Every structure is written in structure tokens, then in C-alpha cells.
Amino acid sequence: VSESAAKLPSKILELMDGFRASKALFVASKLKIFDHLKDKGPLKAVDIADEVGTSVCGTERLLDACAGLGLLEKTTQGYSNTDSTNTYLTSDGEYSLHGYVIHSNDHLWPLFTNLESAVKEGTRQNHRAFGKKAEDLFKDYYHSQEVKQRFMAAMHSIAHLTARDVATAFDLSRFRSACDLGGCTGALAHELVQIYPNLKVTVFDLPEVIANTSYFQPSGQHTAQVTFVSGDFFKDNLPEADLYILSRVLHDWPDEKIHVLLSKVSAVCKPGCGILLAEMVLDDEKKNRSTALLQSLNMLVQTEGKERSGSEYQALLEQHGFTNVKIRMRGNLLDAILCVKT
Ligand code: SAM
Structure with a gap:
């Protein structure tokens, strides 16, 4: 040789x-x-x-x-x-990723085929991959029952797999009510009420999603503590809660839209109330952890957002009166950030 x-x-x-x-x-x-x-x-x-x-x-x-x-x-x-x-x-395995694998094949693969255009143009590629691009990116997911079901199954599979890590990243037992904004199928909400039996969680999402959640509901204890409310978090009134959760929501949006959303949350949040973020948090220099950096490319091809570092999230939160920002790197698919309204 x-x-x-x-x-x-x-x-x-x-x-x-x-x-x-x-x-x-x-x-x-x-x-x-x-x-x-x-x-x-x-x-x-x-x-x-x-x-x-x-x-x-x-x-x-x-x-x-x-x-x-x-x-x-x-x-x-x-x-x-x-x-x-x-x-x-397997599609019915306890922590099945089948939904996400199918989403990767049917949705992400065609988008990544257009990564070169995404990099050149700096925008999402739904029109090249699927022949159309709606104004609101979630309209691209929810225009057909089949695509919506596939997207929700994909979100559900990752949310279910990571829910325990997110729910236990911090001690949330002092909160009595939570609102999971963009909470989709309620996978995290159901895990939260198992861990915190005194917590009530409202899952808030677009009407198309809320109408389709029954398929994903578990049986078992405390399920009555999870309720679903439909609405648009950029436009509608937000349900009252002690804790607002944004899991894999901020990474879909540019800073301007995050400011709209956080200012709405801040307006309904009383002092002492909190926000829990679940995202893949990048290191400040954005040079480690290729999974998270690739996830940011994944956001480029399909959303208006990106992955951000801990200090970027902290800066966004502090502008809306949320301080005492604590970050727990789980080193897994999702990290957690907790902050408090002062
Ligand atoms: N939080 C879930 C999770 O971690 O699995 C779902 C994350 S998914 C990437 C983003 C969610 O935000 C979707 O369920 C979507 O329907 C919801 N969403 C997007 N725009 C919204 C809006 N304007 N109002 C309410 N929910 C919205």
C-alpha cells in the first residue's frame, strides 16, 4: 500500500x-x-x-x-x-422517527436539492422544489391534508423524543399554567403535565393544526390538563399563562417577526412569569456542532429563520424585558433557555 x-x-x-x-x-x-x-x-x-x-x-x-x-x-x-x-x-415504535424520516425524504430532500440556489439567493426554495411558494411559509405545509399530516407527524416525532429533556432542563414546578405557542400536536405539553401534575398547558397553534391534533393524542393520566386553542400568534390575543413556551418556533422567523411575537408575549406576561425556549443553540462563534449548523441550512432552504447562538437569544429576550436568562445545553436535538419577566 x-x-x-x-x-x-x-x-x-x-x-x-x-x-x-x-x-x-x-x-x-x-x-x-x-x-x-x-x-x-x-x-x-x-x-x-x-x-x-x-x-x-x-x-x-x-x-x-x-x-x-x-x-x-x-x-x-x-x-x-x-x-x-x-x-x-418502525412507524409505531415507542419513539418513532418514521414521520421525520418521511418528511426528510418527501419535503427536505427536494429543498436541499436546491441548496445552491438558496445560498445564492438567501431565500427559501419552496417554489423550485414544489412549484409554488406561499406568502406565509406555513401555508406551504397546510395547503393539503396530506402534506399537513406529514409535517405534523414529523414535528410530533422529534417533539416526543426530546420532550423529557426539554421539560426537565429546568425546575418548572413553580408555574401553574403554561401556553405552548406553536405547540403543534401537544407532544411537549403532554410530557410537561406528566412531570408537573399541577400544571395546566394550553397548546396554541394555527386553526389548520388544531383541527388535526386528535390523531396524535396519547391516552393516560393528566391528559385533561392539556387544552388546545387555535389562533395566529402574530395577530390574535394570546392565552394567559405563567409560562410561555416557544419550541422550535423562533428559528422559523427573522428578527423582525420575533420582535412582534416577543412584544406580544411581553405585553401579557406579568412580572415573575417566564419564557421557555427550546432550540438548537449555537456556540457564540458558530463553529462547533455541525448538526446545529446544518439545521441552520435546513432553515435557510425552507423558512425565513435561522439557528441562533445563546447570546443572540439572550439579546432578543432582554429587549422585551426578559432577564435572568439561563441556558441549558442538552447536547442533543434541543437545548433549553429559561428567562423571567422583570
Ligand atoms: N413546537 C412544536 C415542536 O417543537 O415540535 C412545533 C414546531 S414547528 C417548527 C412550528 C409551529 O409553529 C407549527 O406547529 C406551526 O403551525 C406553528 N405556527 C406557525 N406560525 C404560527 C402562527 N402565526 N400562529 C400560531 N402558530 C404558528
Whole structure:
């Protein structure tokens, strides 16, 4: 082996191929291969192809790729799910990410195909990816029941997975009522009432979303403490609460719109009331944590917003009278910021 061959740029090669691995995961998920393998012994490629309705030669290569990526186990008897695949990739797994994977394939992939235009123009690319661009970016999601359901399922899957971390980042037991602005399916709200049984949470979101929340409701304790209210947080009166929650909401918007929203929250907030933000928080120099930096590109291709650093969030909050800003880096998909109205 020559010296140059021994020093292959493995990081670059891995990045160059990254999209192939993503697409293999997306296609296996779209074909519901992980669902077919759930609770079954090892299955041969020919049987999976038969059940899914795909070619044997294509299915075998996809299954082998998934096994190579660690998503499946392969033995002489055939292919089976790993524990992690059962939990996260089957559509009814406890912490299923299936919704987000499908959203990534159907929505984010076409948008990222236009990343070059997004960078050149500095704007979202819905018109190039989908042939239209509504004034309000959420109208692009909610124009059809199918796209709306897919978007809500995607939001729900990440919110459910991260809810405990967000809900326990700070001790919120002093708050009696919370309003989750842009709270979507109520996944975080339901986790909050499990952890804080004395808390009542109002989930506030656009009417199209609120009309579609029943599909996502859990059964179990304290569910009556979560209520849903529809409205537009830029225009309508906000429900009264001790704590306002904005989870993955501020990153959708430019500073000007955040000022409109925070000034409305500030106007209804009494001294001692708080705001809890859940976002991927960037380091001040914006040079670490590639997941969060890539998430900011994800915001570029589809929204008017971006990911921000802890000091940027602090500056936005302080302009509206929210101080004592505390940041808990969870190092996961979402970090948490708590501040208090003085
Ligand atoms: N908070 C949820 C989470 O973390 O999973 C959902 C985040 S999603 C990126 C943004 C949410 O804000 C969507 O549910 C969307 O419908 C809602 N939203 C957008 N514009 C809104 C508006 N003007 N008024 C109320 N909700 C809005």
C-alpha cells in the first residue's frame, strides 16, 4: 500500500457518500421494510420483496446496505431489525422517527436539492422544489391534508423524543399554567403535565393544526390538563399563562417577526412569569456542532429563520424585558433557555 493510499481522506469520503446512506434509510422507511420485519424472525430478501412488492435484486441490495449501515442484522437465516430500529424506525415504535424520516425524504430532500440556489439567493426554495411558494411559509405545509399530516407527524416525532429533556432542563414546578405557542400536536405539553401534575398547558397553534391534533393524542393520566386553542400568534390575543413556551418556533422567523411575537408575549406576561425556549443553540462563534449548523441550512432552504447562538437569544429576550436568562445545553436535538419577566 502506497503512503498516499494509506492516508485516504476518510472524513471527506464519508461526507461525499452521506446522501447515499440517507436515501437508503429513507427508501427502506418509505417501503415500510422496518415495519414488515418487526416482531418477525429473520426474513429472506425474496420474502420481503414479495411482501413489499419490489424487485428481489433491488431489495437485496437495499437490505444489504441497511445491514452495512447497522440498521438491520444479517445472518444466514436472513434479515432482522435491531432493537434501535424497532424503537425508532418502525412507524409505531415507542419513539418513532418514521414521520421525520418521511418528511426528510418527501419535503427536505427536494429543498436541499436546491441548496445552491438558496445560498445564492438567501431565500427559501419552496417554489423550485414544489412549484409554488406561499406568502406565509406555513401555508406551504397546510395547503393539503396530506402534506399537513406529514409535517405534523414529523414535528410530533422529534417533539416526543426530546420532550423529557426539554421539560426537565429546568425546575418548572413553580408555574401553574403554561401556553405552548406553536405547540403543534401537544407532544411537549403532554410530557410537561406528566412531570408537573399541577400544571395546566394550553397548546396554541394555527386553526389548520388544531383541527388535526386528535390523531396524535396519547391516552393516560393528566391528559385533561392539556387544552388546545387555535389562533395566529402574530395577530390574535394570546392565552394567559405563567409560562410561555416557544419550541422550535423562533428559528422559523427573522428578527423582525420575533420582535412582534416577543412584544406580544411581553405585553401579557406579568412580572415573575417566564419564557421557555427550546432550540438548537449555537456556540457564540458558530463553529462547533455541525448538526446545529446544518439545521441552520435546513432553515435557510425552507423558512425565513435561522439557528441562533445563546447570546443572540439572550439579546432578543432582554429587549422585551426578559432577564435572568439561563441556558441549558442538552447536547442533543434541543437545548433549553429559561428567562423571567422583570
Ligand atoms: N413546537 C412544536 C415542536 O417543537 O415540535 C412545533 C414546531 S414547528 C417548527 C412550528 C409551529 O409553529 C407549527 O406547529 C406551526 O403551525 C406553528 N405556527 C406557525 N406560525 C404560527 C402562527 N402565526 N400562529 C400560531 N402558530 C404558528
